[in-house]
Amino acid sequence: MNSAVSSRLKDRARTRKQVDNIYDNAVRAYIVHYSCESFYDNAGGGSKRVTSIAVRNLNSAQTKSWSIHKSAELLGFLDVISEHLDELEFHMLNGYFEFLRLHHDCTFVHWNMRDENYGFAALEHRFRVLAGEPFTLSDERKVDLARVLVNLYSRSYASHTSPSGKKGRIMSIMEVNKIADLDALQGNEEAEAFVHGEYLKLHRSTLRKVDVFANLFDRVHAKTLKTQAGFLDIYGVHPTALFQAAKDHWILSLIAVLSGLTSAVLNFSRLAAWFK
Structure with a gap:
């Protein structure tokens, strides 16, 4: 078995075990997602303003969220949001980082929150820009x-455009699995909502997406997630990979067992006939 196949199988086995471990300890696992202004309309080169954040417990489905809209209502600025954006964003981020500090020993499942452009580090940087002191979550707690x-499932698990033409793998995998996209905005729609000051719309999109990611995670654990990847995309053609496929799918395992029994019966019949 070549090193590429071996590495792929090891990554797959390790990831499957990781998913199972998270699910077994779901009470201490959260889905996290956030929305922000557009990455592409950034002539000044500054960090992007965060508009909403949500975390959803994988076990109870209870969701905690922070947003510019919620902070505006709490602080009495609902009718003058645009005049207090820094103060409202600080209030929102402060709540999020306090939650993170209190749950630092939990696992946080996210979607591409990997760097200072979009991710945990981006949230930390943004809070520092607003003179806050962020809590840094250990990388081992991020999945x-x-x-x-x-x-x-390989990189072929979903296309970058859904069957109906919506942009992004999130929308694509949702559509393939027939998960409703009500309130879930595409990237360009989020940018447009920010420009028009539709902060509640952005908040609803963030809440919807943590629900979607929890749904996807449940299906991954149950091995019922539908993807656009073919059998060879996932397993390749090496015999060891095919054995792994049989372990993953009970139907293949059953066929293998029945084939073995059939072969054993035929061999026994031949042997019995030889002694007659």
Whole structure:
């Protein structure tokens, strides 16, 4: 078996075990997602303003969220949001980082929150810009669901455009699995909502996406997630990979067992006939 196949199988086995471990300890696992202004309309080169954050417990489905809209209502600025954006964003991020500090020993499942452009580090940087002191979550507590899907199903698990033409793998995998996209905005729609000051719309999109990611994670664990990857995309053609496929799918395992029994019966019949 070549090193590429061996590495792929090891990554797949490790990822499957990781998913099972998280699910077994779901009470201490959260789905996290956030929305922010557009990455592409950034002539000044500054960090992007965060508009909403949500975390959803994988066991209870209870969701905690922070947003510019919620902070505006709490602080009495609902009618003058645009005049207090820094103060409202600080209030929102402060709540999020306090939650993170209190749950630092939990696992946080996310979607591509990997760097200072979009990710945990981006949230930390943004809070520092607003003169806050962020809490830094240990990397071992972060699990990227997007990478989990790649490790288990290959990069072919979903196209970058859904069957109906919506942009992004999130929308694509949702559509393939018939998960409703009500309130879930595409990237360009989130940018447009920010420009128009539709902070409640952005908040609803963030809440919807943590629900979607929890749904996807449940299906990954149950091995019922539908993808656009073919059998060879996932397993390849090496015999060891095919054995792994049989372990993953009970129907293949049953066929293998029945084939073995059939072969044994035929061999026994031949042997019996030889002694007659």
